[in-house]
Amino acid sequence: MLTVDEAWERIGQEVTPREPERRELSEAAGYVLADDVTAAIDSPPFDKALMDGYAVRFADVASTPVELRVVEEVTAGRTPQMPIGAGEATRIMTGAPLPDGADAVVRVEDTSFDDATERVTITAAPRGEGANLARRGSAMRAGQPVLKTGHLLRAQEIGLLAELGQVQVAVRPRPVISVLATGDELVPYSQQPGEGQIRNSNEPMLTVQIAAAGATPQPLGIARDDRDALSAAVQSGLEADILCLSGGVSAGKLDLVPSVLEKAGVREVFHKVAVKPGKPLWFGVLDGDRTADGRPRFIFGLPGNPVSSMVCFELFVRMAVRHLQGETATAPCGLPAAIVEPFQSRGDRRTFLPVRLSVTAGGLEAIPVPWQGSFDLRATVDANGLLDVPPGDQDYHIGDCVDVIPFGRGFD
Ligand SMILES: Nc1nc2c(c(=O)[nH]1)N[C@H]1C(S)=C(S)[C@@H](COP(=O)(O)OP(=O)(O)OC[C@H]3O[C@@H](n4cnc5c(N)ncnc54)[C@H](O)[C@@H]3O)O[C@H]1N2
Numbered sequence: 001m002l003t004v005d006e007a008w009e010r011i012g013q014e015v016t017p018r019e020p021e022r023r024e025l026s027e028a029a030g031y032v033l034a035d036d037v038t039a040a041i042d043s044p045p046f047d048k049a050l051m052d053g054y055a056v057r058f059a060d061v062a063s064t065p066v067e068l069r070v071v072e073e074v075t076a077g078r079t080p081q082m083p084i085g086a087g088e089a090t091r092i093m094t095g096a097p098l099p100d101g102a103d104a105v106v107r108v109e110d111t112s113f114d115d116a117t118e119r120v121t122i123t124a125a126p127r128g129e130g131a132n133l134a135r136r137g138s139a140m141r142a143g144q145p146v147l148k149t150g151h152l153l154r155a156q157e158i159g160l161l162a163e164l165g166q167v168q169v170a171v172r173p174r175p176v177i178s179v180l181a182t183g184d185e186l187v188p189y190s191q192q193p194g195e196g197q198i199r200n201s202n203e204p205m206l207t208v209q210i211a212a213a214g215a216t217p218q219p220l221g222i223a224r225d226d227r228d229a230l231s232a233a234v235q236s237g238l239e240a241d242i243l244c245l246s247g248g249v250s251a252g253k254l255d256l257v258p259s260v261l262e263k264a265g266v267r268e269v270f271h272k273v274a275v276k277p278g279k280p281l282w283f284g285v286l287d288g289d290r291t292a293d294g295r296p297r298f299i300f301g302l303p304g305n306p307v308s309s310m311v312c313f314e315l316f317v318r319m320a321v322r323h324l325q326g327e328t329a330t331a332p333c334g335l336p337a338a339i340v341e342p343f344q345s346r347g348d349r350r351t352f353l354p355v356r357l358s359v360t361a362g363g364l365e366a367i368p369v370p371w372q373g374s375f376d377l378r379a380t381v382d383a384n385g386l387l388d389v390p391p392g393d394q395d396y397h398i399g400d401c402v403d404v405i406p407f408g409r410g411f412d
């Protein structure tokens with residue numbers, strides 16, 4: 001059976017980034033950049049004041065009090081007309097360009113202005129040359145690389161690209177992920193289950209996980225455990241970039257998913273991973289030479305147990321989404337935390353247990369959440385992450401260091 005790391009490696013080998021598209025900057029938040037970006041301008045574009053006050057020559061104000069002649073006033077958006085010479089100052093506002101000759105700004109709080117003489121007394125010297133001002137290009141210089149392909153566009157990247165005047169950006173398209181729940185025991189969650197039936201809770205859960213991963217969910221409802229019904233539903237699910245099936249991948253009589261996928265031309269990459277929960281996970285590819293548009297499709301058969309589905313999505317599908325989008329971070333990485341309740345780990349599968357991670361003065365602490373197994377979705381509402389426990393028998397004691405992958409953001 002593959003290890004989790006080997007499964008990640010296979011997914012990484014199979015899933016390559018989609019072709020970029022251009023989007024308006026105003027519509028690009030949450031997308032992943034598909035181009036390196038170089039600064040087109042210096043920032044700031046001119047030497048500028050960082051405080052309201054007086055632009056001065058530091059040499060004039062190194063010892064205070066001292067009186068200077070005010071030659072002009074410059075507000076933000078205006079250009080200074082006069083250089084300042086010895087014994088002179090310019091009244092300046094935050095964001096305004098510095099006049100030639102100035103090498104420091106004195107805050108208005110450290111001055112007193114005399115209307116009659118139009119002179120200002122500097123009552124406290126600034127820190128030194130360069131005080132309270134920003135030199136042209138001190139944040140970035142034209143020609144400097146500022147963003148690399150694969151970078152997720154958050155608020156600050158959008159702001160930076162706006163500062164550079166990028167009206168459009170090259171990004172990878174947001175993947176569409178279809179969700180197909182399988183099983184004769186399932187009814188839509190809006191319905192009352194009959195005897196032996198349960199509600200389809202995986203579809204709405206996965207739909208939320210997909211949106212949180214930056215992809216577009218496409219829920220397809222329930223496919224019955226019947227070869228023809230499942231085949232038809234799989235065909236429509238294969239329109240999406242990724243098809244997530246839930247259920248029907250273990251060893252049961254009606255676990256039809258692998259054979260139906262094979263019939264649809266999907267190449268199995270792996271079936272079964274040494275992970276708990278999620279052992280029966282199935283992953284395959286419909287290669288580009290078998291699709292109408294030439295783009296490959298990626299198919300995950302998620303184990304039906306709700307926590308297995310949720311965990312396999314977080315650990316494996318999320319990673320495929322990131323590869324499709326050309327994001328740089330690959331496998332999820334945990335945060336080190338101190339365990340605050342002893343627990344025992346048994347078995348030969350790497351295990352991801354629901355855990356409550358909290359920030360304390362002493363650092364991160366992890367409290368395992370009591371959990372009955374992969375059907376126990378209830379327990380996961382008390383958790384905010386997954387405790388990553390290596391395979392093997394081990395007793396964990398209070399204070400031992402463990403790795404925790406926070407839900408929804410294990411890749412930072
Ligand atoms: N002989 C073996 N039996 C099982 C194995 C095995 O290796 N050998 N693996 C076990 C493990 S581990 C898991 S996990 C489950 C996964 O099985 P399937 O993916 O085939 O899923 P189902 O059998 O269809 O369902 C399992 C469980 O989950 C419930 N379920 C299914 N879909 C949904 C849904 N959309 N919403 C809510 N709950 C769902 C289903 O009713 C079952 O109770 O197999 C073990 N068996």
Ligand code: MOO
Nearest residue numbers: 277278279308374
């Ligand atoms: O791997 Mo199953 O997902 O343990 O219940």
